[in-house]
Amino acid sequence: MPTQQISSPEELREVLGAPMPRALTKERTALHARDREWLAASPFCLVATAGADGSCDVSPKGDPPGFTLVLDETTIAIPERPGNRRADGYRNILANPHVGLIYLIPGRTDTLRINGRARLLRDAPWFDDLMVQGHRPVLAVEVTIEQIFYHCAKAFLRSELWRPETWRPDVLPSRARLVKELEAPTASLESLESHYGPEYLKTLYA
Numbered sequence: 001m002p003t004q005q006i007s008s009p010e011e012l013r014e015v016l017g018a019p020m021p022r023a024l025t026k027e028r029t030a031l032h033a034r035d036r037e038w039l040a041a042s043p044f045c046l047v048a049t050a051g052a053d054g055s056c057d058v059s060p061k062g063d064p065p066g067f068t069l070v071l072d073e074t075t076i077a078i079p080e081r082p083g084n085r086r087a088d089g090y091r092n093i094l095a096n097p098h099v100g101l102i103y104l105i106p107g108r109t110d111t112l113r114i115n116g117r118a119r120l121l122r123d124a125p126w127f128d129d130l131m132v133q134g135h136r137p138v139l140a141v142e143v144t145i146e147q148i149f150y151h152c153a154k155a156f157l158r159s160e161l162w163r164p165e166t167w168r169p170d171v172l173p174s175r176a177r178l179v180k181e182l183e184a185p186t187a188s189l190e191s192l193e194s195h196y197g198p199e200y201l202k203t204l205y206a
Contacts (some may be wrong), residue, residue, distance in 0.1 A: 026149045030073040035148060038112045039076065040066040041105050047078070047141070048100040049092035049118075057088040068103070069129055074145045076114070077121075079130040079137035082206060090139075093118045099143060102151070107162050109153030116146040135205035 006012050031039075044062040051057075061067075061078055069077040078101075080090075093099065097119060103112040118141050130137050160166040172178070176192035184192070 028148050029146060031070065031076075031145065031148065035112060036070055038103060038105065039068045039070060042103040042112070043067065043106070045078070045101050045103045047089055048102075049089040050096055050098065051092045052095035055092070057092055059089040063132055067130075067132070069126060069140075071126065071142070076143050076145065077124075077126065077130070078141045078143070079132075080139045080141070081132075081135065081137065082203065090120055090141075093120055093141065099141070101143065109156035109162065111151045111156075112148070113151050114143065114145055114148045116143045118143045133205040 006015060043065045044060065045068065046058055046060055048056065048058045061081075063079065063081065067079065069079075071077055097117040099116060099118045101114040101116075103114070121140050121142055122138065124140065124142075127136060127140065130140060156162065173181070174193070174196070176189060176196045179192050179196070180187060180189050
């Protein structure tokens with residue numbers, strides 16, 4: 001069978017069918033009290049961005065539950081923590097402020113989705129509220145909410161993501177071995193295993 005590309009919204013609807021009415025009407029533009037509770041319980045989110053040229057990035061953000069600061073009913077802020085300093089998503093935001101966020105709560109199969117416009121701040125009166133283990137962020141992403149809704153559980157149920165009996169963390173080599181193979185072939189495996197071992201935890205906010 002030849003490859004058949006979908007090339008129009010009409011053709012897409014022909015393939016997928018019409019969405020359920022509730023899927024269209026569940027969108028909101030401001031935080032509900034339940035959304036605030038979700039953000040207070042969530043320790044992890046994914047931040048999707050796109051550059052001016054259309055190049056995309058998805059970056060994980062994680063901290064103790066409630067790390068996302070609610071500024072008002074349409075504004076939230078996400079702190080930056082020490083990382084690899086590539087800043088792919090941040091450079092995208094400078095060129096194109098549109099962002100998409102997915103907030104997870106471990107064990108929950110539904111997620112909270114937020115779409116909006118972001119800006120990068122190097123300081124603000126509320127930066128002290130984002131401190132963790134003495135670390136005050138050097139920047140934060142402030143997001144003005146344009147769209148917020150809950151996403152159904154099917155992807156998590158299909159993947160069995162939260163079922164420990166399906167987990168296979170050793171299906172691939174360790175992080176240290178992957179780094180040696182793909183990123184730093186001249187580094188010693190011993191030094192990499194030391195770096196990515198228990199000592200790595202000491203660098204989370206350093």
